[in-house]
Amino acid sequence: MKLSKSFFYTLREDVKDEDSTSGNLLVRAGFIKKSSSGVYMYMPLGLRVKDKIETIIREEMNGIDAMEMTMPTLIPEDVYIASGRRDIIGSSMFTLKDRYQKPFVLGPTHEELFAQAAQMKIKSYKDMPFSLYQFQTKFRDEARPRFGLIRVREFVMKDAYTFDATLEDANDSYDAMFEAYKRIFDRIGLDYRIVRADTGIMGGLLSEEFQAVTEIGEDILVLGEDTGFASNLEVAENVSRIVSTDDLKSLEKVHTPNAKTIEEVSAFLNQDVKTFVKTLIYRLDDKFVAVCVLGDRDVNETKLSKIYGATEVELADFENVQRITNANVGFAGPIGLDIDIIVDKEIEGLRNFTVGANENDFHFINANHSDFEATHIVDVSNVKEGDPNPDGTGVLTFSKGIEVGNTFKLGTKYSKAMNLEYLDQNNKLQDVYMGSYGIGLGRTLAAIVEQSHDDNGIIWPINLAPYHVSIVVINSKSDEHMAYATDLYNELTQAGIEVLLDDRNQRPGVKFNDMELIGIPLRITIGRDVENNQVEFKERNKDEAIKLDRDEVLTTIQSFLK
Numbered sequence: 432m433k434l435s436k437s438f439f440y441t442l443r444e445d446v447k448d449e450d451s452t453s454g455n456l457l458v459r460a461g462f463i464k465k466s467s468s469g470v471y472m473y474m475p476l477g478l479r480v481k482d483k484i485e486t487i488i489r490e491e492m493n494g495i496d497a498m499e500m501t502m503p504t505l506i507p508e509d510v511y512i513a514s515g516r517r518d519i520i521g522s523s524m525f526t527l528k529d530r531y532q533k534p535f536v537l538g539p540t541h542e543e544l545f546a547q548a549a550q551m552k553i554k555s556y557k558d559m560p561f562s563l564y565q566f567q568t569k570f571r572d573e574a575r576p577r578f579g580l581i582r583v584r585e586f587v588m589k590d591a592y593t594f595d596a597t598l599e600d601a602n603d604s605y606d607a608m609f610e611a612y613k614r615i616f617d618r619i620g621l622d623y624r625i626v627r628a629d630t631g632i633m634g635g636l637l638s639e640e641f642q643a644v645t646e647i648g649e650d651i652l653v654l655g656e657d658t659g660f661a662s663n664l665e666v667a668e669n670v671s672r673i674v675s676t677d678d679l680k681s682l683e684k685v686h687t688p689n690a691k692t693i694e695e696v697s698a699f700l701n702q703d704v705k706t707f708v709k710t711l712i713y714r715l716d717d718k719f720v721a722v723c724v725l726g727d728r729d730v731n732e733t734k735l736s737k738i739y740g741a742t743e744v745e746l747a748d749f750e751n752v753q754r755i756t757n758a759n760v761g762f763a764g765p766i767g768l769d770i771d772i773i774v775d776k777e778i779e780g781l782r783n784f785t786v787g788a789n790e791n792d793f794h795f796i797n798a799n800h801s802d803f804e805a806t807h808i809v810d811v812s813n814v815k816e817g818d819p820n821p822d823g824t825g826v827l828t829f830s831k832g833i834e835v836g837n838t839f840k841l842g843t844k845y846s847k848a849m850n851l852e853y854l855d856q857n858n859k860l861q862d863v864y865m866g867s868y869g870i871g872l873g874r875t876l877a878a879i880v881e882q883s884h885d886d887n888g889i890i891w892p893i894n895l896a897p898y899h900v901s902i903v904v905i906n907s908k909s910d911e912h913m914a915y916a917t918d919l920y921n922e923l924t925q926a927g928i929e930v931l932l933d934d935r936n937q938r939p940g941v942k943f944n945d946m947e948l949i950g951i952p953l954r955i956t957i958g959r960d961v962e963n964n965q966v967e968f969k970e971r972n973k974d975e976a977i978k979l980d981r982d983e984v985l986t987t988i989q990s991f992l993k
Contacts, residue, residue, distance in 0.1 A: 432931050434933050435934045439461065440461050446458045448465070450577055451579045451581060452884060453580065453647070454578060454580065454877070455579070456948070457877070459948060460949045461474050463477045463579070463580065470584055471580060471585075476897040479897040480895055481873070484875055484876060485589070487894075488872075491614050491618075492589070495607050496562065499566075500563055502538070502567055504537055504538050504567065504568055504570070506538045507534070507535055513848060513849065514542070514849060518742070523539065524536050524539055525570045537570035538569060538570065539571045545865075546851045549851055550850075553594065553853050554854065555854050556596040559594050559600070560593065560603075562604065563592050564592070564868075567587070568587055569588050580873035580874060581647070581833055587871075587873060588869050588870065588871050589870045591868040592866065593608060594863055594865060595865075595866075596861070604866055605840055612836055612838065616641055620894075621643045621875070623643050623835070624641075624654065625639055625640070625661060626662050626663045628640040640663060641837065642663075642832030643835050643878035643881070644831070644832050645831065645832065645833055645881040648830075648831035649833070650663055651664035651829055651830075652832045653667040653827050654827065655821075655825055658820060664814070664829075668814070668821045669731075669776070669814045670819050671819060672777055673778055675780055677782050677783055680799075682797055682798055684795055686792060687700070687794045688792045689792070691760070692761065693727070700796070705725060705726065708778055708781070708785070708786050709786075710722070710723050710765055710787055713744060713746055714744075714746070714751070716742055719747055720735075720770055720806075723772065725777055727815075731810075734809070755770060756787075757789055758787070758788075762790060762792070762794070763789060764788055764795060765786060765803040766786065766798065767789055771807070772805050773805070773807045774800070774805040774809075777812060786798045814827055836868075837869050841864075842865070843862035843865070845865055846862040847862050851865075879891070888948035888950055890952075891950040891951070896952050897931075897951070899928050900923060900930050900931070901930075901931045901933055901953070901955070902920055902931070902955045903943065905939050905957060912957050919955070919966075919984060923988065926989070928992065931951060933945070933946065952970065954970075955979075956976070965979060965980055967979075
């Protein structure tokens, strides 16, 4: 590509409405442009990178005999009603009606349609296994689009689906796809972790996430020190247990004026925060429950929702807390409540603890489990750094990550809903086992930039960069220099090397800054050394440049490409 005849631009200043490093750099470098909140254009350079990511994915999908197809974006709403996910996805789904007032949606995910497609082939157990995949635009009405390409309303996903007759076969198909995903992210060059995760709106038997490690990440990764344990915070098991051997004491109500928070009550009573049990009132769909956890713990709402199979989980509003506890917020406790009480497993052995008294300005001290009846005693709290590792070795550490890929063992959830059945060896109808697998191309692209950049711009790995090499001509008005650069450009291009020729009539500093910003891995500078038949050669991630003889250029670049 010759810049003097190309659609090419960069921005000198940071972009005010981009709240992530990757979003800012990609917009400044001319790779993407925001069209509206959470919706982006892919400019020519950005599309080249996205296409290279797509090529890697396609090669690995084809390598495990998955077959590519394309599903529609415009989907009848009835499809999601049939699977039971219309209400679960709710307001995140873009909806519209055609001229006949028939309701449609813009596809947020395609499990249902792939189950319909599979019905065209599957009649017998002999018709499986097989796998299908697509690259398709998805639409989700995010309440708060942010972080550039990381949380958006419109995005391209590679989603794949496996179909098997038995759970054993489904596990084999899952393992093959899982290994392909590892190869994909290894080739892309991401620093990633694979973590156990919540199945969420997908449902099914198992969910694992491929998380790119970066501080901008929205997910908290819970990792075991040198043990390989990895989990998303939302499903990480809290194995901490408090076992008290103190003699049981008598319950006592104490006056705690103006002390509502754990810290305030702790200071007022001069007691350790670990002797306090806080009680939080939650609304699960249309049901109110009380959740008791140690004073310095947070409730894990994902774990809580699974106890009741709830779709919506949120803290109760002030009015309902006052109605349920007969007190202001800050004085709730389990004693005397007439709603379900969930007690965290960690405090099952705790004795003589402090709780709210369900009365303004009062708490109970020396409370014990015999003073109230727990509906459930389960793990319902978040882990913290330094907690014991669930695998029994060492302690937990935290990191942040961007979810770039996920894999789901769906079981028979969607086949049951969509009547996807087959005749087994005994001529009996059975439900098909499905797997679902996704990779977000935009998120992956953004994650690369988050992990690989410096103060000057993006640093692309050479296999994903929009161009392998840039040739910068210091004096584009010199016929000799331009002829020299053009000859080199043609030689490299004919050798299959992707070359960008900066032949613009700009100052050298502008050209160098632009090449740094857009992240071209290798740079050749044509300047005064032309008279000695030499060029300057520089790697994007190194400070120093070296001199190369003209006849060394091709072999030097080819060595990098290998």
